[in-house]
Amino acid sequence: MAFAANVLARSFSTSVGRQAAIKHVTVIGGGLMGSGIAQVAAQSGHNVTMVDVSEEVLKKSQANIEKSLMRVAKKKFADKPEEGQTFTKEVLSRISVNSDPAQAAKSADLVVEAIVENIDIKQKLFKTLDENAPQHTIFASNTSSLPIKDIAKATQRLDRFGGLHFFNPVPVMKLVEVIRIPETSDDTFKSLVAFGQAVGKTTVECKDTPGFVVNRLLVPYMAEAIRMLERGDATAKDIDVAMKLGAGYPMGPFELSDYVGLDTMKFILDGWSENFPDQPLFKSSPLLDKMVENGKLGMKSGEGFYTYNKK
């Protein structure tokens, strides 16, 4: 049965054309990750449509992208500030915004989804996208923790579906994990790898396992740090200092949790705990649950384990 589906998927992929060039990218979700993905895609010459349900988020994202581009330009054109300004303007002009995913899918060669980490919401979105995107359009999810196969099953294009997992902050972090499900065609996989490289990242191939490579190691470490704090073994500040100076990490686990978003951390751990109840490494914690319940989501809300100036 699985073999037959695979053969069908491959022949279909061949019939709609081999490894079509990706020129227009639609990014769904204009939050932390979506805005970063939109930025690097536009920086590397792609035309980009960034979609969010919230007009307010889209405005904020555009402003954040501009700020980030100015940081890039300052380095790239250190001796030629006017060229830096032109670069920033040109990149921004390649990004348009939209609040209707169905409409934005119509012009896409590739859709990268970076919305909230919730399987029902992602499936609902992909069903709509599938009904509206052209045949050749490839779909990818930036999910941190959900199985790509579960998201993909909302669509009729399993052969043109995969995972593209970027890291925060996207303009700086050099890795993209490329995830394939058994039905992902070779052409689709190659196109996803080529896109990851075109936006300037190093790619690694991952199986569709919980957390792929990075998060399978990183998230249990961050969760254990929170449990360490709960046990009263050390303060958040001291744990952060210890991991930065003792293990050479650029951020401690609490700084990083605030940076990733405590809601995202909780979505990841809750999902894994539900699917793997016997795995102690995947347990959420009462402290994390309470902070999220009280709207302490980390840097994005102005408060998490630390407090921040709200932008």
Ligand SMILES: C[C@H](O)CC(=O)SCCNC(=O)CCNC(=O)[C@H](O)C(C)(C)COP(=O)(O)OP(=O)(O)OC[C@H]1O[C@@H](n2cnc3c(N)ncnc32)[C@H](O)[C@@H]1OP(=O)(O)O
């Ligand atoms: C959970 C998910 O599924 C997966 C994840 O994403 S897990 C999270 C992965 N991310 C990490 O682990 C991040 C760890 N932290 C870091 O690497 C660093 O602390 C950091 C890059 C965020 C900031 O670095 P730091 O040296 O403290 O700050 P800063 O000096 O402001 O920035 C370093 C450089 O990056 C640039 N930079 C930082 N943020 C930027 C942004 N948003 N846009 C453009 N450039 C940026 C700065 O301009 C600077 O460039 P320079 O060194 O050439 O001058």
Ligand SMILES: NC(=O)c1ccc[n+]([C@@H]2O[C@H](COP(=O)([O-])OP(=O)(O)OC[C@H]3O[C@@H](n4cnc5c(N)ncnc54)[C@H](O)[C@@H]3O)[C@@H](O)[C@H]2O)c1
């Ligand atoms: N935060 C991280 O460090 C990180 C890193 C890698 C991957 N991820 C993954 O990327 C995805 C997005 O995470 P984030 O941190 O950018 O979250 P975020 O909360 O910053 O942004 C999510 C955005 O999606 C929008 N949204 C929600 N439902 C939508 C819909 N149906 N259509 C269009 N927009 C919708 C929200 O308005 C919000 O702006 C998640 O799957 C997350 O697990 C996060």
